[in-house]
Amino acid sequence: MKSLRSYAILYLIFLYAPIALLPIFAFNDATIIAFPLSGFTTQWFTELPQIPALIDSVKNSLYIAVITSILSTLLGICAARAAAKYSFRFKRPIMGFIMVPLVLPEIIVAVSLLVILLQLGLSLGAWTVIMGHVLICTPFCIAILNSAFQNLDSAMEEAAIDLGETPWSTFRLVTLPLVSPAIISALLISFTISLDEFIIAFFLTGTEPTLPVYLWSQLRFPARIPVVMALGTILVAGSILLLILAEMMRRRGLRRAGLQDKGGFL
Amino acid sequence: MLVQLVGMGAPLAILNTESKKGLALVGAPLGYVVLMLAVPLAAILLISFWTQDFQTFDTTPTLNNYREAVTDPLYRELLFRSIRIAGLVTLVTVLLAFPVAYFISFHVAPERKSLWLFLITIPFWTSYLIRVFLWKVILGFNGVINSGLQTVGIIDEPLTFILYNANAVVITLAHAFAPFAILPIFVALEKIDRSLLEASQDLGENRVSTFFRVTLPLAMPGVVAAVLIVFIPTIGDYVTPRLVGGPDGLMIANMIQVQFLRLNNAPMGATLAVIAMLSVSLIALLFVALNRRFLRGSR
């Protein structure tokens, strides 16, 4: 199965090739993105903090991403907990319905929210973006949290009750410590999604652009491209860092529960 | 909504406490999706029957938008192109992904599987906008491929068939959705009891025929899931056609955006959104129906 292995490696290279170009051209001393490379520079990076609009969009995006990740993780905890612990009427259709935003084209989510917000006369802004982002992040949080709650032996909580704890102290002393790695992982993932999301933000952002919306506006100007590459390098590096952190959390959670690792996030 | 759901066929008195607790807990996320998705989608459906009257809506129900959407060749062409491109992207993505999923499931040591999956998912989580834009940089007239090939001396003139057309859209989307295709196939392959493959060989099949008679049919639920999970979002993609599609590569989502934000014709945009959703659902249902026999045994 040598050939299959080389194919898989080629495939990985194909996956990473575009991203690998980011740092190459971010440090390239030319305004045109083409080979051959001309020289090394950190100019594009030093320009970044001097763009007020960029700084504002970063702040806006961080604000949105933090609130989105907290809200969608909370909703995800409710859903995953309900799915793992209780059997109730219409469980499958309800859980399926909650996961729908995962596959729905984002443009549909964006325009339908836009329509209703405008009809209600609400002004667009950070909160409207958060509404949309929570909607698309919650299914991802549920997917991550589900396995953690599913792996939690219900006897574990019963044992705590049996030993004299109340339902609330049981949650605090037993449930939470066992699922907290998954919760952190869900927070990080939804933070990453929100930070990167473009379409919904594009439709619902109003006058204060998020970082991707700002980026989008810059893509039209060829002269700005090297700066975009520098920004992209930082963004991708940041995302990868967050992801590694999330994955480490997930694995720690498995170890803590004494379980076998059976695959990635989804 | 929740009370209604509970009320259907089950008087509240019969509901045991467990069911009530579960529903109470799932109520928050469910309520959110109802409020933020179901209601807005219903609103979209509603105004697709309205018409734009300068700044306001004419709320007399009419099918005019739909009539226009099916008769106007521009809309028709965009819809068919979207389906064609999404179909092609799905085909390419799933075909390229299957061997990788197979390799990870069958030929990677168990303790290294999650590392491989992690490596494959990373690009998916990094800025979509940046990734699509990078393809524009790669495929462009003065882009990485052309300048690279010219520097090496393989070509004299830049290749033009790789940017600002449907090909570029397919390449870019296939790249973007790769992990989406690999994961469900991998999960389906992982579930296959390895002794089934030994049984098949014991019963006289060779490796290749075992693959086609046992492995592939058992992996089909994953393939079907992969197809749906790639096809449905790609048909509504906005960024890729806009950045690398050129005029011939634009898709339905671009027109929806134009109707809403440029032409200020929300009812027409809504109509196109409804039609796009209906087409997607129809094709998805048809596809699932065609693969019913593979899905029957699985859960």
Next chain:
Amino acid sequence: MTALIDLKNVNKYYDDYHALRDVNLEIAQGEFFSLLGPSGCGKTTLLRTIAGFEAPSDGSLHIAGANMNGVPANARPTNMVFQSYAIFPHLSVAENVGFGLRKSQLSKSDKIKSVEEALDMVGLNGFGGRAAHALSGGQRQRVALARALILKPKVLLLDEPLSALDKKLREQMQSELRRLQRQVGITFILVTHDQEEALIMSDRVAVMFDGAIAQLADPQTLYKRPRTRKVGDFIGVMNFLPAHVTDPNKITLDVAGLGTVTIAPEQAPSGTSSGAAEIGIRPEMMSILFEGEPDRGEIAEATIQDRAYYGDMTYYDVHLKNVPEPVTISMKNIIGRPVLEVGETTRVSWDARSLVLFAS
């Protein structure tokens, strides 16, 4: 003496499913009591009802004279050893064992001391600092025991605690549990599907089928005098032969293959009437009559149909005249006793006092 645990007319319904049927049960202080039955018979539901994880649909439950209706699990004088042990994986062994002491009035040093004592009691001294998920199955079981016993409950509930262990370890834990129970004097209620385990360990056993108690007795009575054919069949091996009661007063019956016998009243259900019935007899209560060995009173002709050699024992399936099913007989392989071959004819012998009559 009033019972420590007293269940009266306890029923449990899940929608249409009747999980517990009119259970009446009294368990005394210091008893080692077992709930025995096949899976789905309601034994675990009954245990969880006593623990407070399930509420009875109707009926009453008293523990030490107090009505437990509405008393949550965390306020009951019971503690449980779970089937999966439910050892908290994020805590150390000592933290697991001391989990229930969090709210107690003991000083910190007293808590540490009692954790050490509990660990000592289950033979795990020195394990306190270990991570819980690094323990073996047998060690987890001991931690679960120590964790429950440290709270000095009035009743210790054990839900199939040995089913996850391999045979050797299981046997070792059985005698250890028994020793522990005598040592602490706490009432143990054990749920098990393993009839051997129930017989070995218990003072009394309740056999359950379909949510109801079929028989409640000490192990010897249960084995020697099962009240119904189903109980006899579930516990150990039993041969069943069609019989016909000819005289219900003296209890004389015609048994297929064995002929006419008269049995004592305690071998028959009360109010035996004449007509078709069935008798049960254990394999070791019959013997193949080898040359030079004394008979057991009654004798019949038989043919060996099948044979299984177990080392210490040989099990024969023999054909008796007029009996449709083969009858199983076990023989100890003592010196000088041959092992018979299939097809050989022989004589079998039994004692009428070992028969049990079931109404059909």
